[in-house]
Amino acid sequence: MDFQESTIANDFETREKNPLARRLASHSEFSEEELQALLSLPLKIVAIDADTDLLVEGERPTQSCVVLSGFLCRYKLLEAGKRQILSFHLPGDMPDLHSFHLPRMDHSLCSLTPSQVAFVSHQSIDRLMERAPKLAAVLWRSSLVDASVLRQWMANNGRRTARQRIAHVLCELLVRYRSIGLAQDRRYRFPVTQIELGDAVGASVVHVNRVLKDLRGDGLVTIAAGYVSVLDWPGLKETAGFDPSYLHLLKGDTWVG
Amino acid sequence: MDFQESTIANDFETREKNPLARRLASHSEFSEEELQALLSLPLKIVAIDADTDLLVEGERPTQSCVVLSGFLCRYKLLEAGKRQILSFHLPGDMPDLHSFHLPRMDHSLCSLTPSQVAFVSHQSIDRLMERAPKLAAVLWRSSLVDASVLRQWMANNGRRTARQRIAHVLCELLVRYRSIGLAQDRRYRFPVTQIELGDAVGASVVHVNRVLKDLRGDGLVTIAAGYVSVLDWPGLKETAGFDPSYLHLLKGDTWVG
DNA sequence: CGGTTACTTGATGCGTGTCAATGTTAGTGG
DNA sequence: CCACTAACATTGACACGCATCAAGTAACCG
DSSP states (O other), rough: OEEEEEEOOOOOOOOOGGGGHHOOOOOOOOHHHHHHHHHOOOOOEEEOTTTTEOOOOTTTOOOOEEEEEEEEEEEEGGGGOOOEEEEEEEETTTTTTGGGGOOOOOOOOESSSSSEEEEEEEEHHHHHHOOOOOHHHHHHHHHHHHHHHHHHHHHHHHSSHHHHHHHHHHHHHHHHHHHTTBBTTEEEOOOHHHHHHHHHHTTTTHHHHHHHHHHHHHTTTEEEEEEEEEEEEHHHHHHOOOOOOGOOGGGGOOOOO | OOOEEEEOOOOSSTTTTTTHHHHHHHOOOHHHHHHHHHHHHOEEEEEEEEEEEEEEEEEOSSEEEEEESSSSEEEEEOOGGOOOEEEEEEEEEEEEEEGTTSSSSSSSSEEOOEEEEEEEEEHHHHHHHHHHHHHHHHHHHHHHHHHHHHHHHHHHHHOOOOOHHHHHHHHHHHHHHHTTTOOOEEEEEEEOHHHHHHHHHOHHHHHHHEEEHHHHHHHEEEEEEEEEESOHHHHHHHHTOOOOOOOOOGGGOOOOO
């Protein structure tokens, strides 16, 4: 990995200052013992340039990461230079958590913007879960939500038009951004080129471009300068056939629009 | 659920006779204590007719199941009667394991043949994992493999032709059947209509039919009487772009053909 | 300011969907 | 044992969504 390490940050004194702890503790009630275990987890915080592979398919990482800031995606390369983007990842996500139990990466992980991630060694995850079994449940749950999102993407990409697929991705990201408090009303960061959006929904650049033009023309949504602005949320939801239940958001994070 | 209950089978004396225990114990070494916990797990074994929904999207099950025999699939219904089949499930799979941590089903689960499944209440899974933490890891791992398969299907369905997609499904099932010892050389049970195969790979019945005709014409594979016969395994792998690593099979289960 | 990358638009063709009709097979009841 | 039925499989004709090719424009950057 060719990114630059900035800090060995092992020294958060409080729960509020430790980003991983903040993220995980929001899911469940923990005992003092468990919180202590969480807070003593060694994190390595790393700054990553845009368009950089954190992991490449076939690798066998010994650590997993939490996204602190930025925007990442998973992808697979196929024959003839084709690429499928499998998911987008926002702050709070753990896009390679599965490497803890599945040693070989079956896809790659890449930053789309400059990002900050916190690495945790598998070894310390192991130790953490011995001290705080409830945390294992929280992590397991988050990998199950991840799978649920994959199922929804499969259904979209398999059985919907490009217009619906693109609208759906844009809906999902608004809801997810809101759930982590990083949406500005109905506007959010979207550092995804039309090529990449095409690789996510299984469409060509040209077609993505035309669909976006149509969505703009219908007054539903615009993308400009790396930001999505949702102009007509009910309309966008409608054309996407979007229902957020598959995100399995917890009470506090849910936003119905 | 309108299936018929046949046995409350709580009385397997040995590891070999308890199907869930046999399945799970193959993944890892367990202590005597852990095996005891596993063997004392209450199972409810149920026979299910073909084409019966075990679970419908939106339900909140209090139990999960292990497939003992038969063939199941997960699916989602979309607007206008469209359907996406998300995965196929063979004996040994736990297709609704995630309901343990995600209360609301985000898809449905359906039998394609008469099947036998063993239900385990979430409560007893909970108790089991307290007594045998290593089992939590095994179950978590299996849900991660499940997600890996979903990722592979996404890449197929998103970025490959119908011919490749169909060939890929057929390759995957051969390898999975072999890994559980239920393939007859290069022939296996495939109780999937062309409509259903279309719903799995995102194609119309008509097109599925033509593709199958082509695959047959090229001497790669035939489907007849509910069985797939792979005639040219290297050729089928080649046209599918199939690489089994995404199945994350363990040493003993791997079959390279 | 030339080079690079992303976006945009038009023309054309292929892969696949849709519609419609027919063949095939397995099950059902007389 | 044979009409009758209901799925499922198969095939042809035609249309449409989307890919591909090509070319031009806009924005960015050292």
